[in-house]
Amino acid sequence: MLLRADRLPTAVRSPWSAVLVVAVLAALARAGDYHSETTLRCSDCHVMHYSQSHGYGSNGSGLVRPLGSFAMPKLLRASVNDLCTSCHDGDLAATDVLDAENTGSQLGIVRASGYLARDGVSTAPHGGHRLDSFDLAPGSSPSWSAASENTPGVGLTCINCHDAHGDPGSNHPTGGQYRNLRDDPGFSSNLWVTYNQTSGANDLMRDVYVRQPLAYDEAMMDWNEPNPNRSAIARWCLACHTDMHGGGNLKAFAGGSQNLIALLDEHPFEGEDLENDMISQYNSLVNRVKVMSEIGQWSPAGSDATPTCVTCHRAHGNANPYGLIFRSGTGIPTENGDTNGTTVTNLCNQCHEGGTP
Ligand code: HEC
Ligand code: HEC
Numbered sequence: 001m002l003l004r005a006d007r008l009p010t011a012v013r014s015p016w017s018a019v020l021v022v023a024v025l026a027a028l029a030r031a032g033d034y035h036s037e038t039t040l041r042c043s044d045c046h047v048m049h050y051s052q053s054h055g056y057g058s059n060g061s062g063l064v065r066p067l068g069s070f071a072m073p074k075l076l077r078a079s080v081n082d083l084c085t086s087c088h089d090g091d092l093a094a095t096d097v098l099d100a101e102n103t104g105s106q107l108g109i110v111r112a113s114g115y116l117a118r119d120g121v122s123t124a125p126h127g128g129h130r131l132d133s134f135d136l137a138p139g140s141s142p143s144w145s146a147a148s149e150n151t152p153g154v155g156l157t158c159i160n161c162h163d164a165h166g167d168p169g170s171n172h173p174t175g176g177q178y179r180n181l182r183d184d185p186g187f188s189s190n191l192w193v194t195y196n197q198t199s200g201a202n203d204l205m206r207d208v209y210v211r212q213p214l215a216y217d218e219a220m221m222d223w224n225e226p227n228p229n230r231s232a233i234a235r236w237c238l239a240c241h242t243d244m245h246g247g248g249n250l251k252a253f254a255g256g257s258q259n260l261i262a263l264l265d266e267h268p269f270e271g272e273d274l275e276n277d278m279i280s281q282y283n284s285l286v287n288r289v290k291v292m293s294e295i296g297q298w299s300p301a302g303s304d305a306t307p308t309c310v311t312c313h314r315a316h317g318n319a320n321p322y323g324l325i326f327r328s329g330t331g332i333p334t335e336n337g338d339t340n341g342t343t344v345t346n347l348c349n350q351c352h353e354g355g356t357p
């Protein structure tokens, strides 16, 4: 088996790893995202022999997670999507990220990312990302589909976007990537989405403010804007959707210019703040879509507020076309928008009054 050192958990890169793994893992106590450092439990995902008849309790007790129907490469318990969804779908062990019904560890939350579907399996209407899909990423240049990256025959998986080992690499500026997102999705590298998780104080130099560890309700996080001309999450999405909504301009003109995007009649996803009439429209609503803020103030939002990709789209998807968030501003917030939201115009009217830009 060919091992790429840069894809290994930090703890196993050293030649001494066999003896050091346990000691190193125990020594690292930084509170980070799940599946990193102290919460990276090898046996969650790997099995040493393709057979397991006992749990990991001292007397062999404990839950035994299912194994796939045949032995997997890299000693994985099952193929990647089956493996991840064995905990992340309908199991109280973890957050349910698949399909509308949320029967995971965090019942009833409005998942910030919405939910995924599985190609050929999920039947309910769904817009956004479909696991196992072989489709090209719309707007990708050069063309990117999961087939261009994965083992032949394997469509889109969780680890095309997330790092299974939650390891952002040694040159990451803060040592922790938001939601264990990969820093090299698509054909890119060094796409950092930094976050801070200190309750009370928000570090405005980090891209995301997470109010409580392991809480994934949209109300528990917000987008900072450390650089007013840049959106870290937009650059991350554009790794696969290069030319989408004018993103190609960023590539064509090094450094990027919001004016070029406006000139080419594309909707801004960074660099353009809400104008005064938009601010009053936005603040008049009770339920609001997420915008980035330079000063860390979202309610009421000010003249530093900026829309980005996840203002309009759920990262995993929802029941609406393209995972768009139909949020009318009234009613109860939902992953589709809110209980009174019915069309894309609801989304536009979050900032543009009466449908006119
Ligand atoms: C959340 C699930 C998960 C956990 C926990 C996990 N791994 Fe992995 N690991 C994976 C997946 C998925 C791959 C396959 C990556 C790929 O194909 O690119 C992998 C690949 C590997 C590889 C092969 C690397 C390569 O590039 O081929 C090694 C070695 C490895 N893991 C060791 C570990 C060790 C040691 C631990 C515990 C410290 C661990 N893993 C914890 C999911 C996990
Ligand atoms: C053995 C169960 C288990 C398996 C298998 C598993 N996870 Fe998790 N995962 C968890 C738990 C527990 C959490 C944290 C609590 C929660 O989700 O409610 C978590 C959290 C996460 C998070 C959010 C991290 C954060 O704190 O922001 C991501 C992303 C994630 N998992 C991805 C994956 C991927 C990708 C795979 C497959 C390679 C996978 N998980 C497999 C149990 C599991």
Ligand code: HEC
Pocket (backbone or CB within 6 Å): 126, 127, 128, 129, 130, 131, 133, 134, 135, 136, 137, 138, 144, 145, 146, 156, 160, 161, 185, 186, 233, 236, 237, 238, 239, 240, 241, 309, 310, 313, 314, 315, 321, 322, 323
């Ligand atoms: C690793 C590559 C990759 C990344 C990163 C990525 N996407 Fe995608 N995206 C795809 C692929 C492949 C498809 C087509 C297959 C599918 O629908 O899942 C797609 C499809 C879509 C679609 C169309 C879905 C539909 O219903 O037709 C939207 C919208 C989208 N992505 C938005 C985003 C947003 C927003 C982000 C950032 C949060 C993002 N993508 C990040 C690969 C990616």
Ligand code: HEC
Pocket (backbone or CB within 6 Å): 081, 084, 085, 088, 095, 097, 111, 112, 113, 114, 116, 129, 131, 156, 157, 158, 159, 160, 161, 162, 179, 181, 216, 310, 315, 316
């Ligand atoms: C196309 C890229 C993509 C794929 C595929 C993907 N994720 Fe995510 N995921 C994201 C992004 C981006 C976020 C953070 C978005 C946000 O906060 O708005 C996220 C957030 C999460 C979270 C935090 C919960 C939440 O609602 O924010 C978990 C847990 C998670 N992903 C697990 C998974 C698992 C497990 C899979 C596969 C079953 C998977 N993801 C597939 C991009 C992806």
Ligand code: HEC
Pocket (backbone or CB within 6 Å): 138, 139, 234, 235, 237, 238, 241, 244, 245, 247, 267, 268, 269, 307, 308, 309, 310, 311, 312, 313, 322, 324, 344
């Ligand atoms: C102001 C809201 C808004 C923002 C911001 C936004 N989008 Fe969209 N996006 C839409 C709408 C509406 C559609 C569907 C109609 C269309 O294509 O114009 C769409 C469609 C898409 C599609 C599907 C296109 C296709 O041809 O299948 C992708 C992929 C996508 N967006 C990705 C992104 C990415 C990546 C970003 C950030 C760089 C982003 N969007 C920012 C509103 C938005």
Ligand code: HEC
Pocket (backbone or CB within 6 Å): 261, 262, 263, 264, 265, 266, 267, 268, 272, 273, 274, 275, 278, 289, 290, 291, 306, 307, 311, 344, 347, 348, 349, 350, 351, 352, 357
């Ligand atoms: C979160 C706020 C927000 C939402 C939601 C939003 N927009 Fe915008 N929109 C903006 C901002 C900010 C600008 C840039 C204003 C400027 O020119 O400085 C803009 C600009 C525009 C423009 C002018 C683009 C140009 O080339 O000058 C159009 C057209 C537009 N939006 C349409 C839409 C549509 C259609 C939707 C719904 C799919 C939508 N917007 C949703 C904030 C938003």
